[in-house]
Amino acid sequence: MNNSVIRYILGYILRIEAVLLLFPFLVSIIYRERAGIYYLLTAFVCMALGFLLTLKKPASFVFYLKEGSIATALSWILMSIFAALPFWLSGEIPSFINALFESTSGLTTTGASILSDVETLSYCNLFWRSFTHWIGGMGVLVFLLAIVPLSGGSQINLMRAESPGPSVGKLVPKLRTTARLLYIIYFGMTIIEFCFLLAGGMKIFDALTISFGTAGTGGFGIRNSSIGGYSAYIQWVVAIFMLLFGVNFNAYYLILFRKWRKALGMKEVQTYFLITTAAVAIIFINIVNTASSALEALRHAFFQVSTLITSTGYSTVDFNQWPQTAKTVLILLMFIGACAGSTGGGIKVSRIIILLKTIKKELASYIHPKSIQKIKMDGKPVEHEVLRATNVYFITFMIVFSFSVLAVSFDGKDLVTNFTAVLATINNMGPGLELVGPTQNFGGFSIFSKIILMFDMIAGRLELFPLLILFHPAVWVDLFSNQRKIFSRKIGHKM
Amino acid sequence: MFKTESRKKEGLRIIIVGCGKVGATLTEKLSQEGHDITLLDKNPTKLQMLANAYDVMGIVGNGASYNTQMEAGIEDSDLLIAVTDSDELNLLCCTVAKRVGNCAAIARVRTPDYSAESAYLQEKLGLALIINPELEAAREVARVLCLPTALEVNTFAHGQAELIKFKLPPENILIGQTIANLGKEGISQNILICAVERGGEVTIPDGDFRFAEGDFLSFVAARQDARVFLEKIGFATKQVHDTMIIGGGKAAYYLAKQLLNIGISVKIIETNTARCEELSTLLPKAIIINGDGTDEELLKEEGIEYADSFVPLTGIDEENILLTLYAREVSNAKVITKVNRINFKNVISHLDLGSVVYPRYITAEAIIAYVRAKKASLNSNIETLYHMFDSRIEAIEFLVEEPSEITNVPLMNLELKKNLLICCIYRKGRVIIPSGIDSIMVGDTVVVVTTYSGFDEIQDILL
Missing domain, CATH: 3.40.50.720 (NAD(P)-binding Rossmann-like Domain)
Structure with a gap:
């Protein structure tokens, strides 16, 4: 295995993180906060370490799926650790494991918090929390691909490990251009939302952090009431943009190049909007009696559906108090998740479509046992590899999910809490129900449970396998004994 | 714009x-x-x-x-x-x-x-x-058969200038000499040695370069001058008299046709009877043998030991390589091997097969030359491009169509990149091996040999 290229990528990631850490430092200068110094410190450490790791260029830049996955998983773990340092050093989150939980939750765009009172945090820490959402939303390795000229074509393996969805394609032949296009769309949409929020009379700081949280479909609020305290206009804007960031970015690419019909014809996007509409309708009917006006009920229903299907995790009301039907619909939405190729989490609409079509095919094979039927998506046959990967993904998801619920249950909390806590972290959602509901937090879990939940967050963000492969014995053997093997082989060759 | x-x-x-x-x-x-x-x-x-x-x-x-x-x-x-x-x-x-x-x-x-x-x-x-990769491969094989001393022969300026690669055998008069010395003694008149491979390293040599046994040399010269030079240093320059081709595919047909045209007799061994009959209709002058070309007895019967040259052109690389090794073992024939798939290129180059032709590289070169020319601006145009020594050196022929900063300036006054040689200028039907006082004019075609890759236009030679 090409260990040196993994080291090199990790070094580059740290250097990028160092630069990113300077932004909250700037915020601290504006608000004259002392906590900012810790950002500068962490940035310095990251930069130094990054330089050390990238000092020696690897002999070969070729890496395969294995190296790509491992580099991705390790990058995310490393970034989370360094992102946690300022929270911890500044003393605003005294326990390191809590700080790590917060930063992991930020980078994986989960938005699950251990803080009971967000409003006591300093501005730079609040900014960093939201900014990590924006960084993690599109992915750091995609960013790396956009700016760092790595030679060779095998970088697609990096993108494959980080981008959500059953099959990763490129928009244009060159990966670098693809990565750039994705970031341009991402950046542009964030700015548009920011302007809309400003127009609603929001303060610049609030508008910026809320935009970051929406764009990455993260969900860290800067107020204890999340979005609940803002005006109806702002709630509508946020809800609509959450929904938009959950759309497959390929659609925006097509729209950018004026291929409207193709963009609107994407089966996944159609289904995504269909599910949203249906869910809003059910919840609206369910809660319309309890709300003060029909419009308000519609707004709350739409906001909550939008926030949960895209796995953002903002809230305008405590939906834990809603009737059972509405709550059940919300739980189902959490499972479905957003579109592939978006910033959202969950199982992804396209996978659900493929799974449903597989069931349909299976049923048909009972009627005509010898029939041959290709599953199609957007008029094209879905390759067997994709089908297999989708099925395996679903099964693995369920297994990881069940074991996590079991592991968390040792804390002695009720089933709904445990179930939704795992659901909310593995789908990068944020709030669950009961003790982890929108007005509650994850602070009450034991350290062991927090580690399990952090694992779920990264596993969910990287779509399981890049993280799970780290536990394969062969990888460990490769990571630690590879150098020696090559060396001894060379010696042996000479003799 | x-x-x-x-x-x-x-x-x-x-x-x-x-x-x-x-x-x-x-x-x-x-x-x-x-x-x-x-x-x-x-x-x-x-x-x-x-x-x-x-x-x-x-x-x-x-x-x-x-x-x-x-x-x-x-x-x-x-x-x-x-x-x-x-x-x-x-x-x-x-x-x-x-x-x-x-x-x-x-x-x-x-x-x-x-x-x-x-x-x-x-x-x-x-x-x-x-x-047409098969046709191009056949042309390359034919060029080498016309000058069997050479390992590779590439042509520029519509065949007027040739780029010839050969290996220095033991006890050749060049061994121990420097390039500058050759010029003084008048041996290397009108030729230019533009690349040398020694022990896996490829260099563009200067005047102090000293030849050694086993060096692979490439030089550029006008057709007739190349032959004069090779004769001076003790090589035969006669074309082969006859050739034996194994396999009767498209490349074999193209090759046989060309060889027959220049008076080389051709024998083709092909297993498929129907194909043999077809070939015999298409190539009435050739001797067509219906049999298994990998059969040792048949090869001996058809006189592989006395053949002047031997070209295995079956569709299977492994067979071609084995046949080549066998032919080098039993005869003194000039052997040219065609390799279709290029995996294991390093292994192949260690086998010392002599001349090897890679049809798919030839095709790629032609297309790359076209693409580069398309990418470049209009005042110069790439005519041909060759990758030499495993793509480590490129030989590019530019047609200079418009005046620019490189035209009408003596070459010694141009600030050229290192590891680059202007080795031939073709002007009005005449091949000039340039020295420092020559200059490039509009309408010339210029051959540049360089270790850089990716030159699109003639101006790229400047620093």
């Missing part, structure tokens, strides 16, 4: 239809040169493999269909290259592409039925190039 300028820097948008041997080589070479490449093929596995290995996009579908081409973005592509198995499909791909998009098109056409009329097809269908 601005937009096209910026796009030129980024590389062209190229669609390649067909992911076979040539398609894969083209993908590798062209993506290294920084072009945006979209591949079309019906086979998803092949596409996936190439898309994983190189920074390219793959689309599954029939390359000749309008919809697939639209999906690949034919509308804003610069070039479509059709290299599927089927000649007809390739031509259809190009025809559709010309109608739908505003792009240049290159087709591979291999069958002798069409190759005779390729110029007509090219003009009528408006194609940029028609490539």
